[in-house]
Amino acid sequence: xxxxxxxxxxxxKYDADIKPSPQANLIKDKTAIVGIGETEYSKNSGRDELxxxxxxxxxxxxxxxxxxxxxxxxxxxxxxxxxxPFIVSTLGLKNLRFASExxxxxxxxxxxxLHAAAAVATGVAKNVVCYRALNEASGHRFGRGDGYxxxxxxxxxxxxxxxxxxxxxxxxxxxxxxxxxxxxxxxxTYEQIGWWxxxxxxxxxxxxxxxxxxxxxxxxxxxxxxxxxxxLRLFDCCVDTDGAAAHIVTSAERAKDLKQKPxxxxxxxxxxxxxxxIQTIYxxxxxSGLFETWYAAHEAYRVAGVEGKxxxxxxLYDPYSLGGIMSLEECDFCERGDAGNFIEGGDNIRVDGKxxxxxxxxxxxxxxxxxxxxxxxxxxxxxxQSYNQVKDPELCMVTAGPGVPSSAMVLxx
Amino acid sequence: xxxxxxxxxxxxxxIDADNKPYWDAxxxxxxxxxxxxxxxxxxxxxxxxxxxxxTLDTMDFVPASGKGEVHSYIIYTTDKMAYPGMKIxxxxxxxxxxxxxxxxxxxxxxxxxxxxxxxxxxxxxFVDIDDSLTLYQFKKREx
Numbered sequence: 001x002x003x004x005x006x007x008x009x010x011x012x013k014y015d016a017d018i019k020p021s022p023q024a025n026l027i028k029d030k031t032a033i034v035g036i037g038e039t040e041y042s043k044n045s046g047r048d049e050l051x052x053x054x055x056x057x058x059x060x061x062x063x064x065x066x067x068x069x070x071x072x073x074x075x076x077x078x079x080x081x082x083x084x085p086f087i088v089s090t091l092g093l094k095n096l097r098f099a100s101e102x103x104x105x106x107x108x109x110x111x112x113x114l115h116a117a118a119a120v121a122t123g124v125a126k127n128v129v130c131y132r133a134l135n136e137a138s139g140h141r142f143g144r145g146d147g148y149x150x151x152x153x154x155x156x157x158x159x160x161x162x163x164x165x166x167x168x169x170x171x172x173x174x175x176x177x178x179x180x181x182x183x184x185x186x187x188x189t190y191e192q193i194g195w196w197x198x199x200x201x202x203x204x205x206x207x208x209x210x211x212x213x214x215x216x217x218x219x220x221x222x223x224x225x226x227x228x229x230x231x232l233r234l235f236d237c238c239v240d241t242d243g244a245a246a247h248i249v250t251s252a253e254r255a256k257d258l259k260q261k262p263x264x265x266x267x268x269x270x271x272x273x274x275x276x277x278i279q280t281i282y283x284x285x286x287x288s289g290l291f292e293t294w295y296a297a298h299e300a301y302r303v304a305g306v307e308g309k310x311x312x313x314x315x316l317y318d319p320y321s322l323g324g325i326m327s328l329e330e331c332d333f334c335e336r337g338d339a340g341n342f343i344e345g346g347d348n349i350r351v352d353g354k355x356x357x358x359x360x361x362x363x364x365x366x367x368x369x370x371x372x373x374x375x376x377x378x379x380x381x382x383x384x385q386s387y388n389q390v391k392d393p394e395l396c397m398v399t400a401g402p403g404v405p406s407s408a409m410v411l412x413x
Numbered sequence: 414x415x416x417x418x419x420x421x422x423x424x425x426x427x428i429d430a431d432n433k434p435y436w437d438a439x440x441x442x443x444x445x446x447x448x449x450x451x452x453x454x455x456x457x458x459x460x461x462x463x464x465x466x467x468t469l470d471t472m473d474f475v476p477a478s479g480k481g482e483v484h485s486y487i488i489y490t491t492d493k494m495a496y497p498g499m500k501i502x503x504x505x506x507x508x509x510x511x512x513x514x515x516x517x518x519x520x521x522x523x524x525x526x527x528x529x530x531x532x533x534x535x536x537x538x539f540v541d542i543d544d545s546l547t548l549y550q551f552k553k554r555e556x
Contacts, residue, residue, distance in 0.1 A: 154425035159458050161426035161436075165548055166519050167415075167489070167496030168505040169424070176487035177507050177517075184485070184531050229495075230488040274464075282507045282515040283457050287485065 005273055005295070006285050012336065014298035022267070022303050026121035032255040032262035033113070033411070035064025035248035036376040041211055041367035044138040045242035050082045052244035053133035054090045060246040065259030066127055071248070073098035073128030075116045077108050077370065082133055098125035104278070106317055106401025107292070109371025110300075110409045114268040116249040126250060132372045133244035159277045172237060172320055173229045174279040175403060179322040180231045182288040188340035190231070194222040196321040197235045197364055199346040204361025207387040211239045212365040236321040238363040245372035247379065261413060263382045266395070267304025268409035271295035279403035290323070293399055294330035296408035300397075301332075304410040308332025311410070312393035313381045314357045315374035318364055323402045328355065331397055331408075351388050359388040371400055382413035414522040415550070421498035423542050432459045434474040440547050442539040445474040446514055457514035479537030480554060481510035488526045502526045506551055508535055521552035 003017045022028055037059025039045070039052045061068045072095040074084055084099055098119045102108035116128035155164035163169060182188065201217040204210035217235065225234045255262035273291045275284035284291060301307055308331050316331070318324030325339045333355045334342040342348050349357040360366040360377035367373050378396040380386045393413070400407040417423065426436050438445040447456045449463035451471045462469050486506040489495035495503070504520045506529060520529060521538050535551040542548055 152424055153422065155427040158427045158429050158432055161428070161432065162458055163505075163517055164424040164496075165426055165546070166505055166517060167423075167499040167503060168517060169496055170494040172494045173487050173489065173505065177485045177505070180487065181485040181507075181531070227488075227490045228493050230490050277458070280517070282484070282517060287507070 009289070009291055009294055010286065012332070014302065016299070016302070022305055025267075025303050027114070027117040027265055028267060028303055029264055030252050031117035031120050031249055032252050032264045033247050033375070033379050034250050034255045034258045034260060034262055035060040035066065036246070036379050037061070037063055038209070038245040038369070038373065038376060039243045041209055041241050041243040041369070042137070043211065043240070043242065045135055049133040049135055049244070050086055050090060052242075053082045053087060053131050053246070056133065056244035056246040057087070057091060057129050057131050060129060060248050063260060064248050066248070068092070069094055071127050071129050072096055073116060073119050073125035075099070075112045075128055075130040076101055077105070077112070077132055078103040079105055079370070080132055080134070098128060104401070104404040104406075106319060106371050107404035107406040109317060109375065109400035109407065110268060110296070110398055111270050111400065111407035113247070113249060113265065113375065113409060114270060114407060117265050117268065120249055120251055126254070128249045129246055130249065130372070131244065131246040132370050134370065135242045136368060137240040137242045139242070159280065163280050170229075171279055172232055175320050175322060176229045176232050178281060178287040178403070179326075182322070182326060183231060185288045186337035186340065191223065192340035192344045193236070193321055193325060194219055195343045195346045196318070196325050196349070197222050199343070199349050200318075200358050200362045200365045202350070203359050203388045204365035207360050207366060210361040210366040211241060212361065232320055232322070235364070238319045238368040239365065241367040241369060243367055243369055245369045245376055247372070247375055261383050263379045264412050266306070266410045266412045267300040267302070268407065269296045269299025269303065270405065270407045271299065272405035276405060281403055289336065290326050290330050290402040292404070292406040293327050293402045293408065296406045297331045297397065297399060300408045300410050306395060306410060311355070311395050311397045313359060313378070313390045314355055314397045315359070315378045316357055316397070316399045317371050317374060317401050318358060318362045319368070319401060321364065324358060324362060327399055327402065328357070331399065351390055356388075356390045359386055359390065374398055378411050382411055414524070415503045415519045416500040417542070418498050418500060423498050423546060425546055431461050435459055438474065439539065439549055442547070444477050444479040444537050444549060446477040446510070446512055448473055448475045455512045455514050457516065478511045481508045481535065483507070483529060483531055483533040483535060484509040484515055485531060486529050488529070504529055506535065508551055518548070519550045521550040523552050
């Protein structure tokens, strides 16, 4: 019999039929993130995305202590609207030999690093920069439905044809359906899920990069704010942001001689489990979980040779609160169905808690750079440079967008 | 119930070779789902090959009950994430049909958003939006 992924998922037992040994994985411990960079995060940049992408890339190169001209690989999202030829022209890159784009929006947030590391580990390129720039606050807001009416007459793909005609065309509402089912099956309360937003705001209040740095928020504030799409409130939503972020991947050997303490890629994986539509995942047997996050996280664990209990700090993709909260279960930081209890009161995800999570304020309160700011925060934690520094962390879990083909990685210092 | 805003067109389904029989049936106020005639599994959304049998020529469209229960739902309570061509509040329900597949659709005229709950028995009804578009919604049914 072949693999029954649903049974594995329900029984919390990851058991791939095809298993290249972790030793055969050329990325593991042999590649590292050596530089990180970003622009200011704002609600109105007044700048082009190309402009911001190039600044973030230059900042990452400066951080690493490598010359911009030594970058020979580019990696971004298919959703990025900067064109690679203009990145090359603007930065004066003379040695480009590798370039690729990963699709499915936020699901690609760790896959780009995986692809960059694969290029480095196989010798295709030496220094690959992963970047993402977006004017999500002031420019095109793909999280909103109002724009569609202006330029579309039909759903953009066949599978969206079963949702867009019903006025069901925004990520928050798609997530609300599996989120509500999860809350229903496990008796999770609105009071419980509110703690995610509250703790992340506490982190953001100590992080000067964060959009919500100067705006405290209490649990009472959370409970009193309006519902946007029931069951999700305004403070369950990520913060639309203008900005860019970048990180540079090179070999572990070259990393030793660079400016910063290397952060090694210990394991990484991509996932596209069965019946995986684009966030409208309602025809898989179970919708009260994030199948793709579980799958990617466990492939990353398998390669890394670690388990959830070994992780010291987590940066979990939270385009809306429930995406991050449910990921706590999928990464084995708590039992399936127990994440509501786990975050109640907030202590377990605070900096000295059982699993400090989204220590920059996450996508809800630092910025929404499509997950790249979570990668940068993971690197900062392992270097000891975070504004909300966990004590001597060794391993960091980073995940990418749920509800779409996704990815995850384990970093170590 | 769903109220449409005059002057803002409702986005149409994306018709391709695989799903044309599904949407053609909806135009005729009939509801069909895809079934593999070899393994008898039902599939939604329609696809060109049976993922169980790996056969290209066994995928039929068969009449479906259109009856099921609400598996989950959301309610648009503000216009921020809603479609501008529809007045708030309106709901989208994920309904598990007797055949096992799940279908998303709005609440029909007889269902207020406040009365929707998981497990609620519903069935498909059709609504002609305009001359070129017919959609399905879910209305109440006796359990």
